[in-house]
Amino acid sequence: MKRRDFLKTGAVAAPAAMLAAPAVAQGKIEWKMPTSFPAKAPGVGTNATTFAARVNAMSDGQLTLKVFSGGELVPPFGVEDAVEQGTAEIGHSTPYYAASKNSALHFFSAIPFGMTAVEMTAWLQFGGGQKLWDEIYAERGLKPFYSGNSGVQAAGWFKKPINSLQDLAGLNMRIAGLGGEAMRKLGVNAVLLPPPEIFPSFQSGAIDAAEWVGPLLDQAFGLQKVAKHCYVPAFHEPSAALEIVVNKDAFDGLPAHLQAVIENAAAAASVETTAQFDYFNAVALKSLKEDGVMFGAFPDDVIAALKPAVAEVMAENAEANPRFAEVQKSYNAFLDLAKDYASLVKETTFTQRV
Numbered sequence: 001m002k003r004r005d006f007l008k009t010g011a012v013a014a015p016a017a018m019l020a021a022p023a024v025a026q027g028k029i030e031w032k033m034p035t036s037f038p039a040k041a042p043g044v045g046t047n048a049t050t051f052a053a054r055v056n057a058m059s060d061g062q063l064t065l066k067v068f069s070g071g072e073l074v075p076p077f078g079v080e081d082a083v084e085q086g087t088a089e090i091g092h093s094t095p096y097y098a099a100s101k102n103s104a105l106h107f108f109s110a111i112p113f114g115m116t117a118v119e120m121t122a123w124l125q126f127g128g129g130q131k132l133w134d135e136i137y138a139e140r141g142l143k144p145f146y147s148g149n150s151g152v153q154a155a156g157w158f159k160k161p162i163n164s165l166q167d168l169a170g171l172n173m174r175i176a177g178l179g180g181e182a183m184r185k186l187g188v189n190a191v192l193l194p195p196p197e198i199f200p201s202f203q204s205g206a207i208d209a210a211e212w213v214g215p216l217l218d219q220a221f222g223l224q225k226v227a228k229h230c231y232v233p234a235f236h237e238p239s240a241a242l243e244i245v246v247n248k249d250a251f252d253g254l255p256a257h258l259q260a261v262i263e264n265a266a267a268a269a270s271v272e273t274t275a276q277f278d279y280f281n282a283v284a285l286k287s288l289k290e291d292g293v294m295f296g297a298f299p300d301d302v303i304a305a306l307k308p309a310v311a312e313v314m315a316e317n318a319e320a321n322p323r324f325a326e327v328q329k330s331y332n333a334f335l336d337l338a339k340d341y342a343s344l345v346k347e348t349t350f351t352q353r354v
Contacts, residue, residue, distance in 0.1 A: 029258075030064045031250070035092035036076040037195055039069040042220055042280065043213070044195075047148045047242050047273040048092040054265035063258050065090060076194035080245055084140045089250040090262075092147070095133075095243055096177050101140070104323040107331050108133050108144070110153075110177050110237040112310040114331070117149035117239040117274055119338045127334040132327050143251050145244040145266035148273030151281070153234035154218060155298060156211040157202070157227040165301045173209040174198055178313050179236020185309040186302075195221075202226045213240070215284035216277060224293050231298050235306050242273065 033052060037044040052065035068088075070076035079091035080098040096109035108129070115123060123129040124146055137144045156175065162168060169187035180190035193201055195212070199221050202210045209227075211234065212218050218230070244266045251259060289295070298306075318325040 028062055028064070030066060031089040032068065032073065033065040033090045033092060034068040034070070034073040034079050034082055034088050036070045036079050036094065036097055039067050041195070042216055043150065043273060043277050044217065044242065045069070047269055050272065051092070051147060051244060051265050051269040054268055055261055058261045058265055059258055063254070063261060070194060071196065080140070080142065083245050083247050084142055086247060090244065090246045093243055093245065094241060095144070102136055102323060103317045103321045104136055104327045106178050107327045108241060108243070110240040111331065112179050112182060112236040113307070114238055115335055115338065117151045119335070120149065120239050120241060121146070121270070122338070123331065123334045128330050132330060136323060137245065138248065141248045143246045143248045145246070145263060146241060146270055147244045147266045148242040148270045149277070150213050150237070150240045151274065151277050153214045153237040153240055154211065155231040155234045155236070156209050157218065157223045158209045158229045158231065159227045161229050162231060162298060162302065164299055165305050168302065171208045172206070173211065174201065174207050175211040175236070177236055178310070179234070181313045182236065182306055182309040185312065186305055199223065199226070214277070214281050215288055216280040219284045219288055224288055224291055228293050230288070230293055230295050232295055233297070235298070235303065
């Protein structure tokens, strides 16, 4: 697959307009499913297309989903709005793209210095996270399903090495989520660009640095052609979740067996995509190193400055939004448990196997 193929697929803009009701013929239902990402992009895009294929197969063709790349039917950051308004019955995105409507949605995508992919899945399934997510989306007539996770991401690509905190000051950087808010406190001009705009903006010099996902997707998008300094891990995205979001009225109108198809197809997609990222990130990392990319961690003074900046961002959001504070309490309660377990068992495991 060539980078230009899936970038082109996701770069065509179209207005979000109310469309006709879902096609129904001989008991068959066809839903529109816009995604925030280029549909052919590995990991993020294929999460949508494989989910759609599973729904078709598991329902024996009774429910089919027509996937639209980001920007093809609705803007990349407008998927949740489109599903809420009925422009589409179902969508695919990541929750923090809708955080302007409710900042608590950051917890269901990524939190700086927060949970890993496995920990987040555990919190959602067993720690009350899914219930909170359901409640927040229900206020907009939506129903969310967890559909996968990128795992630990990269902190960003830079044209020059970052040797100290001073090297970040004044940079124009594409960075998502609460990490962008924290970076602004360090003097970075943080901007959120939709996926198809990242490479051309980086190449043209409109931005000086770019954070996207990790080795697999960053290589596919060609970021290594613009910069050779990549910093890992991402302080702001130790994991990042993908979602299937359904119009609740449309979902409630389905027979129970088709509701179960959507739920189980999302669960299967989450396992496959999370594993896909783990495997192909490792493959891409080797390839990028051979291509001359230099990987390293942010200097200690950068991390030391980011920790209070993140704490300030979290406190500001909690004060401004009671829902944020409510979800944060649940999230942190499990994170504290998970950190104790990880430090005792997982970190020792990694150390011993080296």
